[in-house]
Amino acid sequence: MSENFNEHECEHLPDKGVYIEFSDDGEPAWKLYIQREATESDLEENHYLETEGESIWTTMLEITHCPFCGIQLPGLENVDKEAYGKFQHIDSSGWSSKSM
Numbered sequence: 001m002s003e004n005f006n007e008h009e010c011e012h013l014p015d016k017g018v019y020i021e022f023s024d025d026g027e028p029a030w031k032l033y034i035q036r037e038a039t040e041s042d043l044e045e046n047h048y049l050e051t052e053g054e055s056i057w058t059t060m061l062e063i064t065h066c067p068f069c070g071i072q073l074p075g076l077e078n079v080d081k082e083a084y085g086k087f088q089h090i091d092s093s094g095w096s097s098k099s100m
């Protein structure tokens with residue numbers, strides 16, 4: 001199993017909360033992550049959260065182009081376009097996600 005992670009370096013990306021990463025674990029995909037990171041006041045309100053900056057929720061979407069600069073992201077020549085565009089939402093704000 002080969003794993004290869006790459007980040008899209010983009011000056012138009014928001015400073016934090018949005019990431020674009022390439023993963024190739026069998027199916028190559030560029031993934032847009034939108035992540036809500038815990039702030040100090042979040043920690044006071046939600047006792048399931050432990051540290052500032054940890055993810056409260058993350059939404060992932062497979063993308064072919066960067067939505068900020070518009071370039072076509074490389075490495076997707078052989079990707080199955082019909083199956084592309086998967087998305088996932090991970091909510092880490094509650095007890096159920098504490099599986100460690």
Ligand SMILES: [Zn+2]
Nearest residue numbers: 010066068069
């Ligand atoms: Zn970009």
